[in-house]
Amino acid sequence: MLNLYDTATREVRPLALREPGKVGIYLCGPTVYGPPHLGHGRTTLVYDVLRRYLEWCGLEVRLVSNITDIDDKIINRANDEGRPWQDITHKCENVWFEAMGRLGVQRPTDVPHATDYVEQMVAMIAELVARGSAYATDDGVYLSIAAVGDYGLLAHQGLDDMLSGGGDREVFGAGNKRHPADFALWKFSKPSEPSWPSPWGEGRPGWHSECVVMSLELLDDGFDLHCGGADLRFPHHENERAQAVALGRTFARHWMHNGMVVDQEGEKMSKSLGNVANLLDLLDRYDARAYRMLLLQTHYRSPVRVGPENLEAAEAALSGLDAFAARTSAHSGGNSDAGVIERFRTAMDDDLDTVASIALVFDTVRAANTAADSGEAERTAALRAAVLEMTGALGLDLVEGDDVDDETLARAAALDAARAARDFATADKIRAELQAAGWNVETTKEGTRIRRG
RNA sequence: GGCGACGUGGCGGAAUGGUUUACGCAGCGGCCUGCAAAGCCGUUUAUCCGAGUUCGAUUCUCGGCGUCGCCUCCA
Numbered sequence: 001m002l003n004l005y006d007t008a009t010r011e012v013r014p015l016a017l018r019e020p021g022k023v024g025i026y027l028c029g030p031t032v033y034g035p036p037h038l039g040h041g042r043t044t045l046v047y048d049v050l051r052r053y054l055e056w057c058g059l060e061v062r063l064v065s066n067i068t069d070i071d072d073k074i075i076n077r078a079n080d081e082g083r084p085w086q087d088i089t090h091k092c093e094n095v096w097f098e099a100m101g102r103l104g105v106q107r108p109t110d111v112p113h114a115t116d117y118v119e120q121m122v123a124m125i126a127e128l129v130a131r132g133s134a135y136a137t138d139d140g141v142y143l144s145i146a147a148v149g150d151y152g153l154l155a156h157q158g159l160d161d162m163l164s165g166g167g168d169r170e171v172f173g174a175g176n177k178r179h180p181a182d183f184a185l186w187k188f189s190k191p192s193e194p195s196w197p198s199p200w201g202e203g204r205p206g207w208h209s210e211c212v213v214m215s216l217e218l219l220d221d222g223f224d225l226h227c228g229g230a231d232l233r234f235p236h237h238e239n240e241r242a243q244a245v246a247l248g249r250t251f252a253r254h255w256m257h258n259g260m261v262v263d264q265e266g267e268k269m270s271k272s273l274g275n276v277a278n279l280l281d282l283l284d285r286y287d288a289r290a291y292r293m294l295l296l297q298t299h300y301r302s303p304v305r306v307g308p309e310n311l312e313a314a315e316a317a318l319s320g321l322d323a324f325a326a327r328t329s330a331h332s333g334g335n336s337d338a339g340v341i342e343r344f345r346t347a348m349d350d351d352l353d354t355v356a357s358i359a360l361v362f363d364t365v366r367a368a369n370t371a372a373d374s375g376e377a378e379r380t381a382a383l384r385a386a387v388l389e390m391t392g393a394l395g396l397d398l399v400e401g402d403d404v405d406d407e408t409l410a411r412a413a414a415l416d417a418a419r420a421a422r423d424f425a426t427a428d429k430i431r432a433e434l435q436a437a438g439w440n441v442e443t444t445k446e447g448t449r450i451r452r453g
Numbered sequence: 454g455g456c457g458a459c460g461u462g463g464c465g466g467a468a469u470g471g472u473u474u475a476c477g478c479a480g481c482g483g484c485c486u487g488c489a490a491a492g493c494c495g496u497u498u499a500u501c502c503g504a505g506u507u508c509g510a511u512u513c514u515c516g517g518c519g520u521c522g523c524c525u526c527c528a
Contacts, residue, residue, distance in 0.1 A: 036528095044528085155523075161456070180525090229528030232526095234523060236525090239526085262521075266521065293477090297476080301458090302459090313478040314465095356468090356475085359467075361476090369491090373485095373492065422487075424488070441489090444490090
């Protein structure tokens with residue numbers, strides 16, 4: 001059984017499922033107003049690995065991840081660029097899923113859009129108002145945190161301490177609120193802004209009520225796991241939870257947060273700092289699997305520095321795994337080595353320890369290579385199968401053989417013929433040409449093997 | 454100011470109260486190879502500083518120094 005660090009209790013504890021065999025997960029998805037950056041890539045990759053592992057364990061996973069397609073930033077950008085806000089959200093969503101596809105991130109089972117749930121949000125806010133947990137002011141409707149006895153559960157800090165700090169940040173709607181920490185559920189709109197009707201006036205949703213409404217509707221009360229980036233812990237997730245609690249409903253049973261991507265200087269990559277790097281640029285420059293490999297070699301809760309050196313090292317590591325897959329392709333089939341798989345499960349069950357898991361993958365590759373060198377076919381096959389099973393569960397596809405064009409295959413055959421004739425000058429020349437064309441050329445006793453370099 | 458995390462080799466990054474300090478990348482040597490590649494074996498001054506606990510600390514405690522995150526809308 002998977003043990004996970006729970007942000008609420010600050011301990012690694014079993015992910016106790018609401019219903020045996022099934023896992024309901026809510027992952028905070030993007031607000032679509034710009035291109036995906038490295039941080040988005042990390043978050044989606046972390047939970048893609050989680051999902052794949054749970055499925056590998058035989059669980060039925062329902063992964064709900066929202067698209068927030070109405071937000072102040074979307075409106076601001078639309079105004080700045082003088083175009084309809086839907087243009088921005090539609091385009092950004094397409095780019096988002098294109099990037100996810102290239103990363104090998106499986107599409108969530110459900111992708112609800114905030115704009116499709118506005119009516120439900122209004123209904124929820126009305127219920128909060130009716131319960132006396134929310135109140136209208138002249139600029140919107142606010143949740144009263146006084147209605148949430150344990151507000152601050154995820155922040156792990158008292159309200160007074162939180163309010164005393166922070167310094168120079170502005171507090172939205174400060175003048176109208178009963179308590180400085182109360183937050184907007186509904187914001188009244190200006191004439192030109194997108195708006196929806198509500199009992200309190202035309203407006204738009206405030207603090208991520210869509211996440212509350214959609215998670216409870218699609219996953220129901222007491223769903224298993226709520227996750228997202230560590231920077232969403234407070235106030236974003238705290239406020240989601242506060243809404244559910246104020247409604248008298250049970251929210252997530254377990255909270256998971258992944259660490260941040262930091263830049264070369266070790267500072268968090270952040271939109272507010274302006275040091276975000278575009279995910280599509282990374283995908284253009286490196287093997288699409290390299291980022292996943294780099295993240296697997298880092299614990300999901302630790303910060304990770306994503307730079308050229310790390311990505312190139314990850315590519316080199318992948319090249320070794322590809323070479324292994326190609327070299328042992330004749331040993332495909334058979335059952336995975338049970339001992340290896342057991343160790344894999346133990347590592348992953350320990351708070352998703354992909355660092356140990358990927359180390360195990362490399363250890364197993366070495367053992368399999370040794371077995372192959374000494375002609376132990378059965379052991380080679382069992383270890384190879386274990387490697388592929390593990391990389392599969394982690395979402396890493398190994399390249400056993402590329403599609404090689406006929407002309408290149410003919411050159412490889414000519415290389416073999418030259419070697420057989422001991423015409424090494426010709427053989428070396430052909431090899432150099434193939435390498436110059438970007439191929440990895442391995443001349444072995446079984447013949448020349450060619451892979452993408 | 455409050456809360457929290459962390460400081461390990463050339464780089465990334467684990468683990469541990471004590472024999473051989475994982476794993477990946479890079480480097481070096483060897484085996485293999487016609488030569489390479491791939492692979493295998495070996496290898497290269499690593500635990501921020503100080504004090505304490507202990508037979509023994511990188512690991513536990515305290516104190517420094519340093520880095521980072523969160524404290525109202527950032528994954």
